[in-house]
Amino acid sequence: MLHNQIDLEFAEREAWALRRQRGIPNNRRLWVLACMDERLPVEDALGLRLGDAHVFRNAGGLVTDDAIRSAMLTTQFFGTKEIIIVNHTECGMMSATGEYLEEILRSKGIDPDKVEIDPAIPRLKLPKGGFPKWIRTFSDVDETCLRQVDLLRNSPLIPKDVLVHGYVWEVESMKLRRPDTRLGERVNTAKAMAARG
Numbered sequence: 001m002l003h004n005q006i007d008l009e010f011a012e013r014e015a016w017a018l019r020r021q022r023g024i025p026n027n028r029r030l031w032v033l034a035c036m037d038e039r040l041p042v043e044d045a046l047g048l049r050l051g052d053a054h055v056f057r058n059a060g061g062l063v064t065d066d067a068i069r070s071a072m073l074t075t076q077f078f079g080t081k082e083i084i085i086v087n088h089t090e091c092g093m094m095s096a097t098g099e100y101l102e103e104i105l106r107s108k109g110i111d112p113d114k115v116e117i118d119p120a121i122p123r124l125k126l127p128k129g130g131f132p133k134w135i136r137t138f139s140d141v142d143e144t145c146l147r148q149v150d151l152l153r154n155s156p157l158i159p160k161d162v163l164v165h166g167y168v169w170e171v172e173s174m175k176l177r178r179p180d181t182r183l184g185e186r187v188n189t190a191k192a193m194a195a196r197g
């Protein structure tokens, strides 16, 4: 009967809308940290559909204070049991140093030592010369990915039974891989030569 169907749809919509109030976790009990880059289709890469995961994206896919804040909330309060970090090749965070970015900002009349980094906490300022550390550009995506995994695994705010894994998305092949498994790097880079001795 039609009214039964309408009632069922209403109940489903209500359950969807009130998930958080009712303590229902996302479908996969998953939190994803990924770079904001438009070449990284994070949902497609991980096979995620609407409702499956909490997804946090920032420049680089780095474990910043707000990433930890969000990871803490999802794992401690919203039933999340697994974390996946996705960094990617050709990331913009590898294209310049923090010192260079600071120089550009200063040339635009912005002093990174004086700027408010969180409007809700006006007293929160970067220590003098702290901008490069805060902006956190990097030079090796594999190393960075492994480091982010460690940072979350060792964070006192994340429960110890939460699984944390990292992947690198290759923008050139449009595929995910584990960090430190790039064939090209193992065969023809100075790093690979040094490792072989």
Ligand SMILES: [Zn+2]
Residues within 6 Å of the ligand: 035, 036, 037, 059, 060, 061, 088, 090, 091, 092, 093
């Ligand atoms: Zn990026």
